[in-house]
Amino acid sequence: MASVQFAAATRFYPGTPQPAVSHLDLDIRDGELMVLVGPSGSGKSTALRMVAGLEPLDEGAIFIGDRDVSGVRPRDRDIAMVFQNYALYPQLTVAENMGFALKQHKVPKEERTARVREVARVLDLEPFLDRKPKNLSGGQRQRVAMGRAIVRQPQVYLMDEPLSNLDAKLRVQTRAELAELQARLAVTTVYVTHDQVEAMTMGHRVAVLRDGLLQQSDTPYALYHEPANLFVAGFIGSPAMNLLPCPSGQPIGVGGCALEVDTGVTSLLASFGGDRVVVGFRPEAVRVGEGPVAAHIRTVEDLGSEAFVHVAFDHEGEAVSAVSKMPAPFKGVTGDPIDVRFAGTVHVFDPAGARIASGAARCAT
């Protein structure tokens, strides 16, 4: 087992002026499950493939443990990768698929069989060892791909959206199993996904990427509660954070309600030079039913356990909308007039996107 370190790692695809991954600095600790998340084109898969050795580095270096592996061939890096489409060898049985790497590394047959059997037992794959991949269900194939990686006992697991081909229910179940398995094996894992829920639920830490640039890497809790910038604030959390442009003068007014904010926020805002800021509230900080802001319901998404209520109100002379997370049951339908207030954490960003301050806020009565 080992740590993984990106040191100003950069990758340009031939013929593109923008790097796919730009000066990425990221330390992944031994035994940690680090999730790389971002929208498509953010460079997360490229970063993973750089660790695998499938993409060369144009600048910088990658370390596995203390070893600079930037110029080392994939097969000599002691890593195992799980691909999005599993990449199982179609002509080999499950057992042969799982034992393939061991065979390439000249592990004796008895040991190979024993290790494959042991992993197959853990993953409930024993009944399928003699089957070909085409005769397996999607979930079974996914487990074979996992098994193929585990059998190798590598220093690092690399996983490229390994759950995205499963149906929603199986994905949630496998997500938990995978996190549990990773914790048990305690092998450093780099996990790529575009699904922020997957990232938040699985990662010990999550690195958010956008256009090849690292936006923030921190624990799921910190990403949610202390987003480094507007992009992270908008990307992490579902439904997304409500963001409204406001003048920077105090008190901050949202939809006609003057906000009472923490003194910490007040002082940071006072030292901010610009005229405009962006104010962000999580949906749980938007309360509907009573309050000083007159709004109407645009739509209600009832999930049974809770309801997302989309409301529209007037803010600085313009109709804006916000989403509120309310406990179920929620009585109210589209078009109903409703009062709104804000109570919870407020995040304030400068117009360029960097976070200035966060703190408790509520509508002044």
Added chain:
Amino acid sequence: MAGSAGARLGVGERRSVNAVMGVVAWIAALLFFFPVFWMILSSFKEEQDANTSPKLFFSPTLDRYSDVTESTTGLLSFREAFFNSFWIVMVSTVVVLLLAIPAAYALAIRPVPKWRDVLFFFISTKFLPVVASILPLWILAREFDLLNTRLVLMILYTGMNLPLAVWMLRSFFQEIPRELVEAAEIDGAGLKGQLASVILPIAVPGIAATALLCVIFAWNEYFYAVQLNPADGSTIPIWVTTNISTRGDFLAKLSAASVLASVPVVLAGWVAQKRMIRGLAMGAIK
């Protein structure tokens, strides 16, 4: 099948139009097949029956087959021509595959820089008319003492089929999911391991189709054979022409020889038909 009564109609299709198209297709197919059918028929006839007005009913005989396969001292025998062709076709096809598989790997799976130019170079070697190249080839063959040897045709047929094989194999290899090769690479397989355990097993239909086309082209080749190997190392197409005589009738005999010459490729095609169609379609459908 076209024209079959139970065929399901597609949306907006009309039964009458389909029926007419079916009939046209059958007529076209029969027109193409008729000369082959007539050749097979003639091969079982006596010479005078084959030469007189077309006759559908006759007493069939295998005499023409024994005529053409019987060896006469000093003349090219069927047996000799067959084995010349067999070895030349086999060796050239094996060499073509041995060279084309790594070339296709370098063009499809791990493209070398300027792979488009390389690909164009391969096909550009087919631009020159065969006739235009025969004189230098003949001189080279004479200089290296290769005239009338099997070796010269083995070399030429390898060169002749190589561009085609590289192009075909490249398109088959492109169909192989990239991740499979990458997975094998991470799992510790070198080039040999990747080829043996991942690429070749998946590309078998494509390789079979390529090999079959190489066999057919090499088996049927006549021009180089007649120019370079008229006396020794002659192949089946040359043997077929030895059954044309300047005196007397030879149509039935020539038909029998032509049938014999066609049997191996038709058989090979028949055996490989399923794989070949899958292989040929493999490159076409993404």
